[in-house]
Amino acid sequence: MTKPKIIMDVDTGTDDAVALTLAMLGGEVELLGVTTVNGNLELKLTTDNTLRVVDYCGKGDQVKVYSGCEYPLVSTLSPTSAQSLHPIPKREGTKVAFAMHGDHLPLPETNLKPQAKGAVLWLIETIMAAEPGSISIVALGPLTNIATAMRAEPSFASRLKEIVLMGGGDRVCNASPAAEFNIWTDPEAAEIVLQSGCKLSIIPLDATHEAEISASEADELAAIGSKEARFVADVIRGRIGGYSLRDPDLAARQAAPLHDALALCYLLHPECVSKKLEAVCHVDISGGRAYGRTVVDRRANLVSEAPNCTFALGADREWFLQWMSGLLKQAALGS
């Protein structure tokens, strides 16, 4: 059976790292390449972290990494926007406002380098050269690279099979009272992608927070014994530590979501998600309090636009855990 061909667009990032590791186990997808974007960290760090993951998984000769956009399209241009505090400004000596994921992943340094070609150019060339409808993008960071490719090549969106993106939130938000981090970081890019006409599935925080993994489950994954399984377990434990500091419920449950890994799982097994809406969804780009919010129109018969996405509102936690564990076990047996 042929495996789905995918490109992963990432801002690695701990949960991106888990998604990448699972994809590189090779059991279920053909990973054509990885593009990096500013997001969790500044671009040079998301790229370096991505290369570290590729190297650690022993895929340096197979999986090429293309470095992409260094800044969001619009959101950091205004000195008064909250986004202008993040990402890290270019000038040496400028204070970093905040960093969500530490700098480097807990992985050895790597000699791997990104490709000379930039991510957006590579995306356009690859998609335009491929059979139409044969490649999917799993977008796990701000949508700057994808939106830029769509603007630069007007038929880019129509040549894709689909985009599955982790982002947005209906009842659950994290970057602001109204918005999720990936969408909030580059709201205009997200709106371009949402209105592109491409088949689109959105895996928001509402779904990923129903698929939290606990510390004892991380221990079980670690017991699989492979270096990939131990790394995934370490990342989960680290995330539980991080979430525990800011969320008393997660601290009590000793559990954390692995947002990006659920989006990869969904591309392969849509049944891992529950309560899906075929929805009209826009991103608030008005610059006010709801800037970066995914606005899902729930007015049933009153909606005049055709749905532009599948929006997940829940997840099957057990299914997701078994999928991760199964992939890691299968790879460990084969190595």
Ligand code: BDR
């Ligand atoms: C998303 O934002 C990033 O911090 C994570 O990597 C994930 O893609 C969750 O809101």
Ligand code: CA
């Ligand atoms: Ca991410």
